[in-house]
Amino acid sequence: MTKIQYGDASLLTGELLKEFETVAAMVWIYCRKHHQSEGLCSECADLISYAETKLDRCPFGQNKPTCNRCPVHCYKPQQKLQMKSVMRFSGPRMLLWHPKLALRHLLHEKKTVPNLPLNPESNRHLRLQKAKNSK
Known part of the structure; x- marks a missing residue:
């Protein structure tokens, strides 16, 4: 299986x-079957970019629960519908295309959902704090 690298995952x-x-693997599977383009179409590329931004800004940070168990619904309605379609289609296929990611996700779903942190723990917040402190 090829490793999905998309967006500024750094x-x-x-x-x-x-x-x-x-998420990128799921969108990739969905796009290949529904949009039949070479690589990702612009709509799916935008969805991956949007997901990356939301992950970067998740208030749970590294303790983020899976989206379907999360008490914070951060996606806009249109992107939420798109991602729901992607996950419905790609979820079962992940076991064939990316079994390690699929099993990891299933195990992650079993974890207890943490309480919303009082202090921001988002990846973006921590990165900005680190940059601010290094000046």
Whole structure:
């Protein structure tokens, strides 16, 4: 299987990077079957970019629960519908195309959902704080 590399994944680390790889793989599978383009179509590329931004800004940071169990619904309605279609179609196919990512995601879904942190723990917030402190 080829490893999906899309977007500026250098912004994401740890669990957020794994989540991004899973989302990117699901969108890739969906796009190949529905849009029959060479590589990703612009609509699917935009969805991956949007997902990456949302992961970067997730208030849970590295403790992020899976989206379907998350108490914070951060996607706009249109992107939420798109991602729902992608996940419905690609979810079952992930076991064939990316079994490690699929199993990791299924195990992650079983984790307890943490309480919303009082202090911002988003990847973006921590990165900006680090840059601010290094000046």
